[in-house]
Amino acid sequence: MTEKELILTNLLECSRHELYFKNKPLSKEQERELSKILKLRCAGVPLQYILGFSEFMGIKFKVDKRALIPRPETEILVETAIKYVSSIPACGGTGKYQVSSKNILDIGTGSGCIAVSLAKFLPNSKITAVDISQKALEIARENAGLNGIADQIEFMQSDLFSKFEIPALPVGRRISNFDIIVSNPPYICSDEIKKLPKEVQYEPKLALDGGCDGLNYYRRLIKESPSFLGEGGLLIMELGIGQLEQVKNISEQSKRFIFIEAIKDYNKINRVIVLRRDRENG
Numbered sequence: 001m002t003e004k005e006l007i008l009t010n011l012l013e014c015s016r017h018e019l020y021f022k023n024k025p026l027s028k029e030q031e032r033e034l035s036k037i038l039k040l041r042c043a044g045v046p047l048q049y050i051l052g053f054s055e056f057m058g059i060k061f062k063v064d065k066r067a068l069i070p071r072p073e074t075e076i077l078v079e080t081a082i083k084y085v086s087s088i089p090a091c092g093g094t095g096k097y098q099v100s101s102k103n104i105l106d107i108g109t110g111s112g113c114i115a116v117s118l119a120k121f122l123p124n125s126k127i128t129a130v131d132i133s134q135k136a137l138e139i140a141r142e143n144a145g146l147n148g149i150a151d152q153i154e155f156m157q158s159d160l161f162s163k164f165e166i167p168a169l170p171v172g173r174r175i176s177n178f179d180i181i182v183s184n185p186p187y188i189c190s191d192e193i194k195k196l197p198k199e200v201q202y203e204p205k206l207a208l209d210g211g212c213d214g215l216n217y218y219r220r221l222i223k224e225s226p227s228f229l230g231e232g233g234l235l236i237m238e239l240g241i242g243q244l245e246q247v248k249n250i251s252e253q254s255k256r257f258i259f260i261e262a263i264k265d266y267n268k269i270n271r272v273i274v275l276r277r278d279r280e281n282g
């Protein structure tokens with residue numbers, strides 16, 4: 001829907017179809033509300049923050065300034081994780097591919113859009129969702145509740161893995177904590193943030209700022225995640241524009257992961273990277 005359609009369908013509480021085919025005039029109250037919305041929009045407040053919701057993977061999410069607004073590109077990250085879970089043969093498998101039960105960790109969950117949609121689309125999976133921001137966790141919990149999957153997600157306040165205990169078993173006998181770790185980390189270079197559109201300035205800096213080269217969180221995720229991934233476990237991350245080669249380099253230097261694939265978004269930008277924990281070195 002266009003912004004205009006989103007505003008009007010929301011005000012009139014009607015569908016897009018009804019907007020065009022039913023003659024629904026605005027009441028005085030709705031006109032006043034419309035003026036308020038337009039004022040905020042002209043000031044650059046993102047429409048999703050004004051309306052208080054956003055759609056992601058066909059699911060409605062509550063959004064406000066406590067967390068980043070879900071982006072359509074991030075749906076590719078979710079779709080990739082779903083694809084891998086669905087194509088891993090179930091344990092003791094008969095060779096049949098089926099959606100098996102997986103342990104998935106979402107690092108930097110923000111609004112919870114990734115964790116909640118994974119829980120919805122992979123009802124057998126158990127999701128752990130982590131964020132450094134208590135405020136983000138509040139809204140993520142609200143979204144889990146609103147979507148009826150709160151019992152499938154465990155929320156945790158942690159700066160990446162800082163609150164996790166490293167399993168003390170030797171390599172090879174390690175308990176596989178997670179089958180998949182997904183993350184849409186902050187990946188914008190610190191200096192670039194103020195050059196972004198004014199809408200983005202209303203979003204939490206913490207969710208955007210990836211340090212002076214934008215790669216801080218990839219370094220940390222690649223270094224710290226092998227201890228929490230089962231053998232052959234996957235690290236699936238969203239990438240910023242032009243970051244694929246740099247992130248591949250960080251991964252190669254770590255010698256902990258094998259590069260599996262990169263997936264492009266609708267603008268042909270490499271948007272998602274899939275790494276597998278190396279059995280030999282991990």
Ligand code: GLN
Binds near residue numbers: 185207
């Ligand atoms: N995709 C967001 C943007 O371009 C950034 C999200 C992030 O840093 N992970 O505004």
